[in-house]
Amino acid sequence: KAGVTQTPRYLIKTRGQQVTLSCSPISGHRSVSWYQQTPGQGLQFLFEYFSETQRNKGNFPGRFSGRQFSNSRSEMNVSTLELGDSALYLCASSLSPPGPVGLVEQYFGPGTRLTVT
């Protein structure tokens, strides 16, 4: 069974540009979450999608957006990139229907390393 895949794996962008990251969940998984990981800060929750609907959103500015398609694949977009957006962006999928997140097993992809110069 293939794991969570994320594309691209590495990306270098310039301040002010926008970027779109893609995530394909494990087959059969309908819930997809996005996280930003930076050294010293741990993982910060961006948003979660289930059946094409955004269920929850973290405390990030509106420049960060996402969507989920009918096949459960998800994309996140960051507009007007800032230097501080440089990070590893992780996508996680889970099989369970919406429920207490602390009891759900999430499967993470390898991430997309975004560098903003």
Add this chain to the structure above:
Amino acid sequence: TQLLEQSPQFLSIQEGENLTVYCNSSSVFSSLQWYRQEPGEGPVLLVTVVTGGEVKKLKRLTFQFGDARKDSSLHITAAQPGDTGLYLCAGARSNYQLIWGAGTKLIIKP
């Protein structure tokens, strides 16, 4: 503000030694998870603890959830190079969001 403090931030020890890493907060969590992340990979779930005082064992790894559900520890016995990685704890304060620690980077030297 880091709601979950992990310590130490970095640990480098010899193969065969024992170690403990900590995950502390002033907040109560309904559950807490431990993950291990290796370079170039995403985190992988090791264990979920739910009940205050709960102890779970996974081979040489022992996880404990504090009685007040505000802290947790991970103890590794006879560490091996394969245990090398970034250990992350994540606590659930609501039904939909996990609060993550910054991680403990562990290196086991052969």
